[in-house]
Amino acid sequence: MGKKIDLENKFEIIKPFLEKKKKLKEISEQNGIPYSTLKRWVNNYKKNGKDGLKKANRSDKNKHRSLNDEGINYIKKLYFQNPNQNILNIYENAVEFLTSKNQKNISYDTVYRIVNNLDPFVKKYADLSSVTHSNDRFEFFSVSLDIMVLDELTDEYLTPYINIIFDSFSHAIVTFSISFKKADLELIKLIFRKAILKKNFTNKNIYGIPKTFLINNIKITPKIELYDLEKNLPIKIKIVTNEESSFQSFFTKLENHIKKISKKYDFFDYNSLKESVEKYITDLNNNKFYDKWEKNIKNFRESESEKELNFLLVKSPSTRKVIDSRVRFNNLIYFSPVLSEYNNQNISIEYNPLSVSQINIYFEDKLLGVAVCNELIDKEISLYELKVIQRTIMINHLNKKINQSVFFRETIKLINDN
Missing domain, CATH: 1.10.10 (Arc Repressor Mutant, subunit A)
Structure with a gap:
């Protein structure tokens, strides 16, 4: 969307949402306007009416x-x-x-x-x-795969994206995730956190914080959004566009492999794709590169604790009330002993959509610690996978009332069954 939009046009665009006739996601797709932009317009309108839709003068304009x-x-x-x-x-x-x-x-x-x-x-x-050693530089890609995968949240067949981080020196894959949209900065930060902490495909001690993080073909505006990453780790971050990549052959081979695999399934869904990609990476890619990665690490820099990386997580926009030292979030129940001191108080939550087994809990901006869903402590399940399971339960109980306790128990049962 290249042209500027005046106040009246902004209002007309968000009007169907204000009148509860359309969802913001639908308006975003119809008008080619980012969802985050529409959300900002709506918030500004609710606070200040049409005046809130006027273009604000940037404090750093013309500097x-x-x-x-x-x-x-x-x-x-x-x-x-x-x-x-x-x-x-x-x-x-x-x-x-x-x-x-x-x-x-x-x-x-x-x-x-x-x-x-x-x-x-x-x-x-x-x-x-x-780039002379392993972990000198990690490279991030978000690449659309030319296959159709069943999105069980919408019952539509969509083109998926593989979001992946390579070690530039060895070409080993550090970590990956699957999504149904191109990665934005929020998802990039979550995957980067996973790359630093998570031993996805090996028990070898080869993970850590790279000197440089290269983001390929992702538009991030304004660049100040990268400030926290550079300042807190600290590392050098670069965004490159439209450059040939030495990793292109990997994506071509992966895509061809997945196309063959998908023909064996009646319904090729998110989990089928995820399992196929992980197996391909483990068996056909990383076996060739792990030795080179492990033997060429110099000045290994590891995160001191997960707390150091909290700024990469997602903040929930709303608070939750503590009841019996527990808090309900995304229809899961999280427990922490420290919550006993905050019964009937509202707390803030920081979470990881790539793994919902635990959350960070805050009271008045003070970090209290971690609350855990005990039933998921040994499992890594994403928010997307959780929502698919919860949708299945809702369909099974169509036109029936179901209380929160039953819903929670059935959610855990389905997770364990899978």
């Missing part, structure tokens, strides 16, 4: 225009001194320099654009020369 040659040259100089440093370092040094010169400040996005527009040969050479 890059006031950046003189001295400032631009300083940023370039910082980059060429060490092309492998992360942009956060360049940004912080540039702010300090401009402040000392009594010049106007600039945004992180401006520094990102300046660095990204530098000589591509120099940047590419710096990238290649930086």
